[in-house]
Amino acid sequence: MDVLYRDEKVASAASSVAGRLVADGAPARLAAGDPTVWGEDAEAGAAGPPLRASRELLPDMGRLAEQARAAGLTNVVLAATGAAALAAEVICDTADVPLTVLDTSDPGQLRRALADPLESTIVVAAGSAVETECCLLIYEELFAQAGIEAAERIVAVADPRSPLGQRALERGYRLVPPTGPDAASPVGGPGPALPGDVQGGAGQPADGQGLAGLRARGLGAALSAAALVPSALAGADVARLLDDAEEVLPLLSRDSGNPGLALGAALGGAALGGRDKLLLEDQLSAIAGLPDWIEALVAESTGKHGKGILPVVGADPNRSHDELVIAIESDVGDVRVEGPLGAQFLVWEYAAATAALLLDVDPADRPDVTEPADNAAALLALPELPAGAPALVDGPVEVYGPVTAKDLPGVFIELLHAIPADGYLAVTAYLDRLAAFDAPVPDGADFEQMTDAWMMADPATLRALLALRTDRPVTFGWGPRSWHATGQYHKGGPQNGVFLQITGAVAEDVTVPGKPYTLGRLQLAQALGDLESLETRGRPAVRLHLTDRAAGVAHLLAAAQEV
Structure with missing residues (x-):
């Protein structure tokens, strides 16, 4: 390295x-996971899984993967959010093995995943986000309707005391408890359960067991069960990942x-x-x-x-x-x-x-990360979502926010001019991040032509178009995935961001079993809750709502090229 x-x-x-x-x-103290590096009063928190405990999972992950392949379960779905889900995506993309990551509330993206054969599907659920819960509820109902025993198809990575862990115990799902002393004993449903990780402490040496406390400081947990279990099921060589990590680990205390x-x-x-x-x-x-x-x-x-x-x-x-x-x-x-x-x-x-x-901040401190979710929950309790009235309408795009422009190119110009000399523009799209691949391509098109067609149907292309028109950074993220990524920075970081949010009308919604809302309503509530968090902090923000998603994206990109 x-x-x-x-x-x-x-x-x-x-x-x-x-x-x-x-x-x-500091180097040795960081490697040992000593929380007092951030002050004598810093709390260690719940230690994440050290490398040795992750390695101890390998035989059981291998058996589970073998059983899944023998049963023809080749469609691996990960319902999770945050860094562990992103890490699993990186692991599987790099290994070129298929993994469907559902860290979204977009109905179109869920419908796309549900189009894969249910008889070959195995679901790994991790975390407590509402998106994860909704995905799990939807798959549970689909398995039941198809006469498939859910206990043979769902693996939960969760503390046994958490809501997800309790649900797994009650329903007999395989359970991988990621941390804590209760995880020392195997827990699970039908088939061999994966044993839990062993709790690590702050004073552990950097010999393969260390960094547990360091992970507890709010870091990526890329080599935790939440990332490794779905990656192993998908066919990635997770043992090699741990080998490479353990090789560099002793250097981190030097x-x-x-x-x-x-x-x-x-x-x-x-x-x-x-x-x-x-x-x-x-x-x-x-x-x-x-x-x-x-x-x-x-x-x-x-x-x-x-x-x-x-x-x-x-x-x-x-x-x-x-x-x-x-x-x-x-x-x-x-x-x-x-x-x-x-x-x-x-x-x-x-x-x-x-x-x-x-920078004199504690990486485990995330004071602003839950606020958008709290806002969304409050909005969902209302009879109607308070979307407000648009400031202007330009074709299939409604513009909400404090703008004086008369058309969409003018809105983009206002946003770009509002960026401070040390600031940035952040674009967040609450849309289907795979919808661009549905764009029609010419018959006989080569790969370059197909790529061009996809780019001109992709909201993410807006980032590059706007970046050409400013010397300030322009970022792009998908909501609500971004809540668990740049969201903390957007709310708690320097007061120099300008924000552009994109939402879209839902043509075909998805019902969430046992919930009083659909995915489409949840997605819009999450977007509005995110916007509320920005506005209460005085962050300048504009929302663009696409009344027709495909036409709206095309209109956005065309308008950006006029700036």
């Missing part, structure tokens, strides 16, 4: 802050030759010097999608109390005064990071904790 500085100013700043960290004994310290010092040192926009470049990397996971890790770990590092994915450098470009396996950036995926996960987790320490 190599971290190479390619910019003298970055190297100088990193050397200065690294020296300070070493003098304080004062020198420590790639986590080198990367974290670069991140934190640059941010303290004003370079707090982190551009992630991975075009030459064989690892697929790692910047999306890094974005969630860094934004959520550092973005709070008016501070933070803003990750920017998929953007070309502007060479602005506040940019830091980190390249994965290429030499185009200020810092080059190279290594296998398992090592990358661990080093980036350590680096995020180091950067947070330098």
Whole structure:
């Protein structure tokens, strides 16, 4: 695992802050998961699964995967949110094995997943998000309607005392308790249950058992059961991931030759010097999608109390005064990071904790991350969602917010002009992130022509079009996935963001069994709850509602090209 500085100013700043960290004994304390690095009153929290416990899961994960393949269960669905879901997606995309990640409330995206054969489907559920609960309820009903025993098709990764864990115990699902002393005994339903992880403490040595407390500081848990179980079922080599992570682990307690310290010092040192926009470049990397996971890790770990590092994915450098470009396996950036995926996960987790320490924030502290969900729950209790009246209508696009423009290009111009000199524009789309692949392509089209057709039907293309028209960073995220990624930064980070939200009318909704709302209503409530959180903090925000999704996306992209 190599971290190479390619910019003298970055190297100088990193050397200065690294020296300070070493003098304080921080490298070894971070590797041991000592929470008092963030202050004597810092709480350890619930320790995440250390590497040794994850390795102890391997035989059982292997047996479960073999049983699933023998039963013809080749369609693996992960109902989860947050960094673990993003990590599983990276693992499986890199291994080129199929995995469906459902971290959305979009009815179209759920319907797309439900179109896969139910007889070959196995579902892994993890976490407590409402999206996860809705997906689980929908699959439970579908299994029942098809005469399929759900206990043979659902694996829950949850604390036995949590609502998901209790549901799994009551219904006989296989249960993987991710943490805690109660997890020391195997728990599960039909078939061999996966044994639980063993609780780790803050004083563990960095010998394969350490970093449990470090994970408890709110980091990515990329090598936890929530990411590894679905990845193993999908066919990824999770043992190799752990091998690569364990190889780099002893380095993370060192004062020198420590790639986590080198990367974290670069991140934190640059941010303290004003370079707090982190551009992630991975075009030459064989690892697929790692910047999306890094974005969630860094934004959520550092973005709070008016501070933070803003990750920017998929953007070309502007060479602005506040940019830091980190390249994965290429030499185009200020810092080059190279290594296998398992090592990358661990080093980036350590680096995020180091950067947070330098910024004087606790990565486990997420004061703003639950507010949009609370807002959405309150809105769902109302007879009607208070969407308000549009400020203007431009074709299939309704514009909501404090705008004075007379058309959509004018709205984009207002938003771009509103970005502060040290700020950014964040675009969040509460839509189906796979709908662009439904776009019609010409008969006999080659791959380039198909890609062009998909891009011109993809809301994410708006990021690139607007970025061409400003020298400030433009980010893009899918809601509510972004709640568990950049959402904490958007609400708790520096007060220099401008926000554009996109929602869309639902043509074919999905009923949620046992709930008084549909997925479409939930999705809009989540978008409005997110918007409320931004507006109460004085963040300038505009919502664009597509009355026809496909036509609306095309209209958005055409308008952006007129700016």
